[in-house]
Amino acid sequence: MNVRIGIVGLGKILDQYLATFDRLPNARVTAVADLNAARAEEVAAQVGARALSVEALVADPEVDVVLNLTIPAAHAEIAHAAIAAGKPVYSEKPLAATTADGIGVLEAARAAGIRVGGAPDTVLGAGIQTARAAVDAGRIGTPTSATATFACPGHESWHPNPDFYYQAGGGPLLDMGPYYLTTLVTLLGEVTSVVGASGAAHESRTIGSGPRAGESVPVDVATHVTGILTHASGAISTVVMSFDTAGTEAPKIEVHGTKGSLSVPDPNRFDGDVRLRELGSPEWAVLEPSAGDIPGGRGIGVVDMMVAENEAGVRASGDLALHVLEMMEGMLSSAETGQAVRISSRVERPAPVPLTTTHP
Template identity: 85%
Template sequence: MSGAAPSRDEVRIGIIGLGKILDQYLATFERLPNARVVAVADLNADRARDVAAQVGARALTVAELVDDPDVDVVLNLTIPAAHAEVAHAAIAAGKPVYSEKPLAASTAEAISVLDAGRTAGVRVGGAPDTVLGAGIQTARAAVDAGRIGTPTSATATFACPGHESWHPNPDFYYQVGGGPLLDMGPYYLTTLVTLLGEVTSVVGAAGRARPVRTIGSGPRAGETVEVAVPTHVTGVLTHASGALSTIVMSFDTAGTESPKIEVHGTQGSLSVPDPNRFDGEVRLRALGSPEWEVLEPTAGDIPGGRGIGVLDLIGAATDAQVRASGDLALHVLEVMEGVLGSAETGQAVTIASRVDRPDPVPLTHS
C-alpha cells in the first residue's frame, strides 16, 4: 500500500458512523491544527445533519463521502459488522481508511480488506491508537532499553460486570462479534504485541456465567438480552520471541484489583498502565529491589487522544512506518479468533499472520 500523505498541512477527514465513540475523536481533531472534519455520514440522516452542524462539516451519504474529492482519509466508526464493507468502499474510491476496532468482523474479511488496499495502493489502518500514547510507549522504551532484561512473560487482565448496567443498548456486546475479548481485547493484545512482538500460537478457554443480561438504564431498562458469546475468556499466547502472555477478559466479575498489564523479564518487572488510555503511570521493579520505581514519560504522544492514529496513517513517510496499521490490526484479530477457536476445540491454534513491532513513538507534545 502506498497511499502518500497529502501535500497540504491540513488533513481533511470524512467520518462514517456517528455513534458513542465519535465525541472522543472529535475532541482530538478539534485541538489539532492539522486535522479538520469536512464530511460525515450515518444511517441516521438526522444524526448526520446534527453532527455536521456541530463541527462545520457536510452531511453526506456513504457513497458521496467516499467519492468526495475534499476528503483525504475515511474514518470508519461503524459497527464491527460493517467495517469491511465501508473499508472496501473507501478503498475502491482510492481513499485511505482507518477503522475502529476490530478491523473487520472476521480474519477472512480483514484479509480481504488489506488485499484490496494493497492492490489499489491505498493505506489501511486500524484502532486502537492508544498504544501511541506516553503510557504504553514509555513502557516499551523501558523494555527496549533492557530495564527488565530479557522479557519472559506478561499478564493482561480486563474484568467487569458487563456493560448492560450503563449502556442503554448493550445487545451487540452479547451477540456474535461481541464479548469481552473482541470488545476490549484489541487494546490489551495490541499492547502486548507492541511490547513483546508478534504471536505465533495460542491456547484458550472460555465460559458464560448466565444466558441473559438485564438492561439497567435508559428507555429499555428491565428488558433482557440473550447472551450468544462467551463472557469470560482466558488465553495463553506464545510470542515469536519465546515470551508467554496470559490474558483474562471477562464480563463476569464484580471487578478486579489485578494490574491491567504486567511484563516480567530476567532482570525486573513492569507495571503497564491501562491500554484503553493514552497516559498512566509506568512502574518498574528491578530484580532484588524492594520497591517499585515510577518512570517519567520518555516516549509517546502527549496528551494523545483517539484519532492520532488517523494522522499517523496519513503522515507516515512510508507504509512500513504506519504504526496503527491494518497489518497489526489483522494480527490482533487473528489472535483473538484463535483464542476463541482454541476454547471451542481444546487444541492450540497456530497464528498465520506476521507483523513487525511498530516503530516506537518519540516523546511528542501534540
C-alpha cells in the same frame, strides 16, 4: 499535511475522536454519515461539516481519509467501500468481524495501493510508549512473560444499546482485547500461537439505562475468555477478558523479565504511570514519561497513518490490527477445539513514538 476526515458512524465513541481532531492543527472533519440522518445533521452542524450518505462521503473529493466508527459487523463493508473509492480507511477495533473479512480488506487495499489503519491508537500514548522504551532499553532484562487482565460486569448497565457487545464480533475479547493484545505485541512482538478457554455466565443481559432500560438482550458470544499467547521471542503472555465479574484488583498489564518487572498502565488510555521494580529491589519506582504522544487522544493514529512516509511507517496499521484479530479468533477457536492454534499472520513491532507534545 492537512488531513480532511470523513466519519462514518456517529455513536458514543465519536466525541473522543472529535476532541482530538479539534486540537490538532492538521486535522479537520469535513463530512459525516450515519444511518440516523438526524444524528448526522446534528453532528455536521456541531463540527462545521456536511452530512452525507456513505456513498457520497467515500466519493467526496474533500475527504482524504475515511474514519470507520460503525459497529464491528459493518467494519469490513465500509472499509471495502472506501477502498473502492480510492480512499485510505481507518477502522475502530476490531478491524473486521472475522479474520477472513480482515484479510479481504487488506488484500483489496494492497491491490489498490491504499493505506489501512485500525484502532487502538492508545499504544501511541506516553503510557505504553514509556513502557516500551523501558523494555527496549533493557530495564527488565530479557522479557519472559506478561499478564493482561480486563474484568467487569458487562456494558449493559451504562450503554443504552448494548446488543452488539453480545453478538458476533462482540464480547469482552473482541471489544476490549484489542487494547491489551495490541499492547502486548507492541511490547513483546508478534505472536506465533495461542491457546484459549471460554464460557458465558448468562444467556441474556438486561439493559440498565436509556429508553430500552429493562429490555433483555440475548448473549451469543463468550463473555469470559482466558488465553495463553506464545510470542516469537519466546515470551509467554496470559490474558483474561471478562464481562462476568463484579470487578478485579489485578493489574491491567505486567511484563516480567530476567532483571525486573514493569507495571503497565491501562491500555485503554493514553497516559498513566509506568512502574518498574528491578530484581532485588523492595520498591516499585515510577518512570518519567520518556516516549509517546502527550496528551494522546483517539484519532492520533488516523493522522499518523496519513503523514507516514510510507506504508511501513504506519504504526496503528491494518497489518497489526489483523494480527490481533487473528489472535482473538484463534483463542476462541482453541476454546472450542481444545487445541493450540497457530497464528499465520506476521507483523513487525511498530516504530517507537518519540516523546511528542501535540497540544495546539
